[in-house]
Amino acid sequence: MNLTWKPDKISKIPAYIQIIDYVKSKIESGEWCIGDKIPPQRELAEQFLVNRSTVVSAINELIAGGMLEGRGCKGTVIINNTWSLLTSRSYGYWNSYIEGGLHMPNQQMIRDIVRIKHSKDIVRLGTGELSPALYPKERISEIIKNALPKINSLGYEEPKGMLHLRIQVSHYLKGIGVNVSPDCIMIVSGGIQALQLIAMGILPKDTNIYLEEPSYMFSLNILQSTGMSMVGLNMDNEGLVINELIKSSNVKGNSMLYTIPTFHNPTGILMSEQRRKDLMNANQQFRIPIIEDDIYREIWFDEPPPKPLKSLDNNGDVLYIGSISKTLSSGMRIGWIVGPEQVINRLADIKMQTDYGASSFSQWIVAECMVSGFYNEYTGEIRAELRKRRDICLECLERYFKNIATWNVPKGGYYIWLKVEKNIAIKEIFNRALDKGILLKPGNVYQRKDNKYLRISYSYANLNELEDSLKKLADVIKVSN
Numbered sequence: 001m002n003l004t005w006k007p008d009k010i011s012k013i014p015a016y017i018q019i020i021d022y023v024k025s026k027i028e029s030g031e032w033c034i035g036d037k038i039p040p041q042r043e044l045a046e047q048f049l050v051n052r053s054t055v056v057s058a059i060n061e062l063i064a065g066g067m068l069e070g071r072g073c074k075g076t077v078i079i080n081n082t083w084s085l086l087t088s089r090s091y092g093y094w095n096s097y098i099e100g101g102l103h104m105p106n107q108q109m110i111r112d113i114v115r116i117k118h119s120k121d122i123v124r125l126g127t128g129e130l131s132p133a134l135y136p137k138e139r140i141s142e143i144i145k146n147a148l149p150k151i152n153s154l155g156y157e158e159p160k161g162m163l164h165l166r167i168q169v170s171h172y173l174k175g176i177g178v179n180v181s182p183d184c185i186m187i188v189s190g191g192i193q194a195l196q197l198i199a200m201g202i203l204p205k206d207t208n209i210y211l212e213e214p215s216y217m218f219s220l221n222i223l224q225s226t227g228m229s230m231v232g233l234n235m236d237n238e239g240l241v242i243n244e245l246i247k248s249s250n251v252k253g254n255s256m257l258y259t260i261p262t263f264h265n266p267t268g269i270l271m272s273e274q275r276r277k278d279l280m281n282a283n284q285q286f287r288i289p290i291i292e293d294d295i296y297r298e299i300w301f302d303e304p305p306p307k308p309l310k311s312l313d314n315n316g317d318v319l320y321i322g323s324i325s326k327t328l329s330s331g332m333r334i335g336w337i338v339g340p341e342q343v344i345n346r347l348a349d350i351k352m353q354t355d356y357g358a359s360s361f362s363q364w365i366v367a368e369c370m371v372s373g374f375y376n377e378y379t380g381e382i383r384a385e386l387r388k389r390r391d392i393c394l395e396c397l398e399r400y401f402k403n404i405a406t407w408n409v410p411k412g413g414y415y416i417w418l419k420v421e422k423n424i425a426i427k428e429i430f431n432r433a434l435d436k437g438i439l440l441k442p443g444n445v446y447q448r449k450d451n452k453y454l455r456i457s458y459s460y461a462n463l464n465e466l467e468d469s470l471k472k473l474a475d476v477i478k479v480s481n
């Protein structure tokens with residue numbers, strides 16, 4: 001597309017509306033056709049001599065209006081040229097602000113999934129959450145009943161979170177080889193907030209974040225929104241390939257490694273003990289801070305995973321993240337960060353400025369779950385349950401997917417990383433499965449490279465649903481071409 005036009009800077013019509021009108025006029029005149037790709041936002045901003053946020057507002061408006069479609073790394077494409085859409089003017093006052101803020105919006109695919117997932121009669125085959133059927137209703141009621149007389153206040157807690165809970169977390173951490181005092185632990189509103197605080201609080205703007213590719217982190221815009229670049233590294237069946245990190249870390253500038261060594265999301269890969277040692281040894285030389293996201297640690301099936309990287313950390317290089325979201329409750333919003341005290345103090349200060357602390361009620365309840373031994377006991381039950389579910393999935397895959405896909409056998413965690421071997425766009429599989437009432441998680445949410453993957457989760461749907469939906473999914477893949 002050859003663009004020489006620019007918005008009129010002295011016009012009273014906001015630049016983003018002029019851009020919308022310009023794009024519409026191009027489509028209306030037939031110069032731009034359905035299927036054509038719109039140039040990247042940065043290029044348009046340079047061409048139109050406007051801020052990128054102005055272009056983003058215009059494009060989002062056109063997407064919301066059904067003219068364009070964002071296709072992730074494939075760009076934004078014209079999908080409609082109906083006259084009624086071209087003549088509609090739905091933009092309101094807020095549209096110039098929405099999504100123009102510092103924080104980038106979620107990928108369109110994720111927004112669609114979030115919108116659809118609470119619909120009735122949908123089987124959620126990609127959701128990374130514990131099934132509501134596993135919620136221990138009576139026992140949680142009992143825990144709350146026991147905790148209530150102990151609660152003296154539900155006011156703000158101290159910046160690092162309730163000491164009583166931090167002491168319980170420090171006992172738990174000791175059991176996995178991490179010996180730290182409660183001063184080096186901060187309670188956060190889930191693991192995701194830990195990532196947010198680290199991104200906002202301690203990483204300079206131009207930091208290169210090295211991370212496994214694929215990774216859960218690619219499904220978020222936390223790092224990009226604060227100006228960081230992500231550098232994807234390959235994995236093998238023992239985890240992150242360290243040589244790649246060593247090669248990449250020669251690049252000048254601030255660097256940090258983000259890794260999910262234990263039952264990685266989305267691949268389920270477990271970093272071996274040797275790889276953990278090798279990584280920590282290698283880091284003695286290049287000394288970059290490491291964020292260890294360990295929130296699937298307790299979901300092991302045959303034997304406990306190797307100790308965390310944090311347990312091998314003699315230099316204070318590792319910031320360790322844990323959470324109860326995958327073991328007990330994602331909605332209580334309780335997690336923790338562990339690190340050198342001065343880093344934790346800095347993050348706690350930002351947390352105070354952000355939300356004045358995680359819910360004090362949740363902190364009391366989680367502390368009670370831990371003190372009473374219930375947390376430990378329930379985690380054991382969840383392991384057994386999820387193992388059953390994993391096995392059913394693996395049986396179904398053997399039965400229905402033999403010639404159409406390949407997959408890993410996870411030793412823990414929630415996920416099977418399914419590679420579709422037929423030459424079909426994953427988006428098409430997603431749409432066809434949705435027509436049959438199955439909501440999937442396409443793999444390209446977790447990696448930038450073109451891919452053929454689906455993240456199958458066995459944690460959410462019930463056993464019958466798992467079996468039935470996997471059979472239907474196999475049929476969808478078989479008939480697609």
Ligand SMILES: Cc1ncc(COP(=O)(O)O)c(C=O)c1O
Nearest residue numbers: 128190191192216265323325335
């Ligand atoms: C690797 C990883 N880290 C962090 C999170 C977010 O956890 P939380 O619910 O504790 O914020 C998730 C959620 O799926 C995850 O998979």
